[in-house]
Amino acid sequence: MKIGVVGGTGDIGEGMALRLSTMHDVFIGSREEQKATALCEVCAAALGERGMSCSLEGASNQQAVDEGDIVVIALPFKHVAATIRSLSGFENKIVISPVNPIERSTYFYYAPPPEGSAALFIKGLMPESATVCAAFNNIAANRWKMLDEVLDYSVAVCCDEADAKRQVMDLVDSISELRAFDAGPLASASLVESVTPLLLNIARYSGMKDVGIRFV
Secondary structure, three states, X not given: OEEEEEOOOOHHHHHHHHXXXXXXXXXXXXXXXXXXXXXXXXXXXXXXXXXXXXXXXXXXXXXXXXXXXXEEEOOOHHHHHHHHHOOOOOOOXXXXXXXXXXXXXXXXXXXXXXXXXXXXXXXXXXXXXXXXXXXXXXXXXXXXXXXXXXXXXXXXXXXXXXXXXXXXXXXXXXXOOOEEEEOOOHHHHHHHHOHHHHHHHHHHHHOOOOOOOXXX
16 A cells, blocks of 8 residues: 655654555655755664664655555644645545644643634545544654654544544554544544544653553
């Protein structure tokens, strides 16, 4: 499978690329293609040191969309609208949103757009034939990049189209020890996104790191 990561040079994008590129063809997208290419070299070296081969290619964000069967929007929420509006070619793609609209004062809090969630906001920016799924929202960026550690979180997946949801859940289940759970339609994505500031607050006030969720 070909996976394009828009905003792939950020922490989450880099971590997802590291984990996914051992099984899939991954295109790391960036506004600066040279930056993406340099990151690919770093990622390939890190994987090579562990005896793992990978398929990674640095790209522009537009190329990441063009090449990907699945496109991951690995961007801070504040950059989502401008970036997506500068791109084309999302028709008939599965688009994964791990985006959480979060603000911070003396604590972290959920700050969704008028649409109700980042996932629904992204859906509104997409052509009708694109299918948006919310997934990977509650995984700490640092944990993605810790290649010597197991990822054993539960991952809630929200989507309106059954086949696309199944493909995304299968992708989740292929990564380390992640386990996908069907969390309902895209309209329920706000419930999933709003858990992330809770996890950040628990980590901050309880002296913990990289807090995640696990359903048992």
